Amino acid sequence: MAATTGTTGPRADMVRNRRLLLDAATEAFAEQGLDASMGDIAQRAGLAKGTVFRHFPTKEDLLSAIMLRLLDRLAGSAGRLLDADDAAAALREFMADGVETLAADRAFCEVIGRPSLQQSEVRDAIADLCVAVEALTARARDQRVIRDDVTGTDIVLLLGGIHQTAAPLLDTQPQAWRRYLELALDGLRTTHPSRLPEAPPGRPEISTR
Amino acid sequence: MAATTGTTGPRADMVRNRRLLLDAATEAFAEQGLDASMGDIAQRAGLAKGTVFRHFPTKEDLLSAIMLRLLDRLAGSAGRLLDADDAAAALREFMADGVETLAADRAFCEVIGRPSLQQSEVRDAIADLCVAVEALTARARDQRVIRDDVTGTDIVLLLGGIHQTAAPLLDTQPQAWRRYLELALDGLRTTHPSRLPEAPPGRPEISTR
DNA sequence: AGCAAAGATGACCGCTGGGTCACCTTGACC
């Protein structure tokens, strides 16, 4: 049999370790936010600290890897919902998914809210997400089921806002975000549009790809 | 002349230093959030590190002092607006004030969103704020100018949410929060009420005074 | 002016966290 690859591929245990690491980091960052330490992550993964840094030269790199994973998942979710019959329901479902994701991940929230913490790949991924969601939003707009002056970026930004609204209640009423999601949706409906001030935002940060 | 006070009052420079300290800390926490360091605060105030700790035994104490100041200011603002003629306008004005305050203060946001970081006095002050805002909200509710299923606590929570929504745009569109405030207000209006899920929240955290 | 006490000071401590590196282990190919 011919060589599997021209250059010998990566070692088997390396791939395994990378997985362990990403999983551990996901957990740690979700629970402790940006304060999660590299040492703790190594321990969770059952690996040595040095190994973490071999895979990800800086903490920021590791964080980005995880953010990209999540953003991708959300963009995928948005894409899949494009096929749904009911545009309004699809949008609500996407938003529910998004808010729940945020509620479960502290680091994600912290990074989303502060572009200065994002490396360019993350910013690009957010921009991509905005594009995907804009498609979803456009459908709802065209069907006159939401007001015509909101964009995909508005929706993405609202995810963070809705979560933040309910965040202080997380301990006592973990489902409180549903209340504020519904409130936001009421604001998005088309019945009684008050003109929104401020230009609709472009992607949160323009990045030269 | 009789003694100025029974027990000799605090020294003059101490009061001055306390002021300097609070001002410096306000600035530092606003800019850098909870990551602001005691050393940096001392430097800003032009004092030695030890002095900071003489006035506030722990970082948490200093932080609380500042939070209390701000929460008080907001509660006062809410109280004053009770006299306004137009309940809807008063509510909008209060919310604008609140969101702007949040936008200007990183630490405030971080603490508001996480009750676990709040010492009991701060929780009490938040509860007080909710009460004050409930009065404002009740008027608007009674005048049928906002839906009848939102409470003062909802409004207070929304402040954080609205700010968070606009936070990623702070660099490029510092006024973007106005857009999302208007969106939220549209959701609060009475025209087309969809029933909100989840019980209306009590004060974010119940505290035994 | 002199004095005692309240207060200011900054060197110091212990600890944690990101990141490095010289050395050891292991997987993959012969």
Add this chain to the structure above:
DNA sequence: GGTCAAGGTGACCCAGCGGTCATCTTTGCT
């Protein structure tokens, strides 16, 4: 099974943090 480079390891370094304390300075009273 032997070989060797890719990869794993953890002791180590350093910076910055919250917090302490013996010591010096200032204030306000007499």
